Ligand code: SF4
């Protein structure tokens with residue numbers, strides 16, 4: 001059995017303990033509240049930019065669109081504009097559908113064997129699509145909501161989003177949907193990786209680690225909000241200090257739980273550029289998706305195209321002239 | 335190779351349970367029957383490509399004949415390609431191992447071998463990439479599971495990059511469009527730096543370089559073969575056709591895979607082309623120099639692909655044609671559609687393709703100057719330019735196999751269907767998840783249609799065959815049509831094994847049957863010299 005997830009789980013727990021003890025017992029608030037956050041941010045920014053530039057540096061020699069629908073050819077044949085985009089505008093739509101709605105995952109099927117009647121079956125399955133959508137959107141909403149800690153006055157769109165996110169507060173006071181959905185989404189994605197044999201087999205520790213980390217972030221966040229109420233005013237004092245480049249540790253201190261949460265976030269942010277989490281940037285650069293399927297209409301230029309040795313017609317005729325003449329085939333040189 | 339078991343048995347034995355051992359530690363199966371034979375050295379030498387250090391060798395050998403600094407060569411080759419192909423770099427970095435692609439590969443479905451899941455196939459390269467080229471890979475070794483490039487890894491590459499038909503089905507489902515075909519292509523290029531190629535690919539490549547076609551048919555023989563078709567056509571229809579070869583000043587150059595000249599049932603489609611052009615009075619010529627539409631260079635390296643493909647434009651220029659018309663072939667069209675103009679263009683001859691019969695201008699081929707025969711024929715039918723007797727195809731209950739490349743690298747989906755519906759009366763689609771962009775490979779693409787791996791090919795082709803079986807059982811389908819020369823070679827044995835009673839045809843064979851030629855005698859036989867109206871009873875209850 002693959003025990004990769006155990007290692008990742010242990011790693012995340014240890015990191016959490018480290019932050020808790022560091023801030024609560026060892027008095028390292030400055031380290032966990034100021035130094036590490038700044039470092040993480042720098043690592044993220046530099047690393048992310050580096051990776052994007054590095055990808056950008058590599059050439060795109062050929063237009064290798066993966067077409068998933070009818071090409072544009074004869075005017076009376078219905079062209080599938082977004083699965084086989086012909087113009088850049090159509091490419092943009094294809095990309096948006098992919099990035100915002102995870103269109104390819106929406107097509108997912110599961111292959112099965114009906115051994116008795118010797119049929120292979122393909123079932124449309126939407127679980128992965130659904131979990132991924134839950135996870136990414138709630139993550140996004142949670143991230144935006146947290147801008148409230150880094151801006152004063154709180155930007156209007158943050159308050160607006162909070163109102164929507166808090167829709168269910170009529171039923172359950174204080175509840176933000178996004179936090180719960182994030183925890184659920186991440187957990188479901190994790191469960192796939194722990195219980196589906198194929199997923200277990202292909203997963204590496206690096207696949208479990210960020211999931212545990214994010215679950216850790218969500219759990220500590222929810223705990224602070226619903227169980228051990230932390231002092232939000234002091235937290236905002238700290239975060240505003242960071243945002244305005246005048247960092248200070250608030251008088252009276254903040255609960256260790258917060259430092260665990262914050263430390264997890266820092267690790268995640270710093271980890272992004274070196275991991276598969278870079279898919280958030282890479283998706284924009286995938287040549288099979290971000291290019292138009294018009295390579296016969298518009299010539300694509302390969303920056304490193306170089307001359308190659310070919311077998312010219314002259315060489316060919318040289319080889320076969322007599323036979324060609326005999327067969328009555330026209331030749332250049334009699 | 336051991337005797338191939340009965341279909342039911344082979345099917346029952348497909349095992350999708352996963353081994354206890356992590357995939358990194360499972361050695362590749364390089365026993366006889368599980369690998370393609372390596373290329374003869376002479377082919378590499380003829381093409382000035384890197385060769386192995388020894389004489390004849392077999393992948394089953396413990397020691398492979400590779401130079402001492404082979405790791406260095408691969409490392410450098412990998413590095414070059416990361417710079418030259420953004421696709422490779424992005425695909426190495428962004429896979430999240432979500433598993434969406436895992437059960438989309440026909441080879442995985444058929445063999446149950448986890449390393450035939452596209453995601454793991456790509457991990458074979460990716461694990462080395464992480465180790466050699468990423469900082470995180472170096473620092474977080476445990477977390478990232480990088481692998482140093484060992485001989486075992488090299489053997490894995492050889493095994494699994496020649497168990498991928500570069501069909502791109504996985505790419506359709508991947509949320510980032512990761513195209514494992516692209517990864518396979520890079521993997522094969524790297525292997526080829528050490529002379530590790532397979533003969534079924536390199537022999538045709540060498541032939542093609544010299545004679546202009548994969549089969550090594552020399553000019554006079556090529557002409558003879560076509561003349562032979564003309565005799566057959568005359569016998570069947572009473573019409574004599576005299577196509578021209580290498581004729582300067584023709585309006586159109588016609589290029590089709592040489593498989594159509596050489597092997598049944600492709601030959602019948604070739605006859606179909608000839609009939610069609612005669613029917614139209616088209617001003618076209620065939621070339622013995624550019625006598626190959628296919629391009630096995632695509633399965634070797636981009637450089638070799640370019641070297642072979644160069645002949646098309648060179649010949650078009652030399653003959654002074656206006657544009658090129660291309661026959662039914664799968665990978666040929668990937669090269670033409672996605673690579674040719676970029677590699678060997680711009681097409682500085684002729685003009686934007688325009689059908690001399692209908693006046694339709696093929697704007698979609700404005701730059702490349704090459705039109706697909708089904709685009710051409712669909713336009714003719716739409717404009718009522720063909721006299722057709724569809725009843726001549728009545729004995730066929732037809733379904734259509736989308737070949738991988740036209741569907742996923744071109745989007746050519748409805749043109750052939752439109753033609754089919756206009757040349758035959760009984761047409762049924764296979765189930766939705768097995769056609770169009772979701773189509774399944776014949777299991778023998780990308781140069782893998784070689785005898786020594788027959789069982790693998792039958793397993794890889796199973797998903798396709800199984801979908802045919804479905805419509806065979808349900809609607810009595812007895813004819814599988816396609817627009818690919820490799821299909822026409824690979825599908826017949828696949829059908830004979832899994833769905834006996836189903837034949838294989840090109841679209842233009844059916845067109846040729848249906849065409850009412852001027853001055854023809856009454857037709858009693860189809861292009862196969864088989865009676866036109868044999869009833870279908872015997873097929874129906876197979
Ligand atoms: S679908 Fe794409 S991201 Fe998911 S495992 Fe396959 S290659 Fe990786």
Ligand code: SF4
Pocket residue numbers: 438439440441450451452455497498499500501502503504505514515518
């Ligand atoms: S390209 Fe086709 S054969 Fe290759 S891994 Fe993907 S699905 Fe399998």
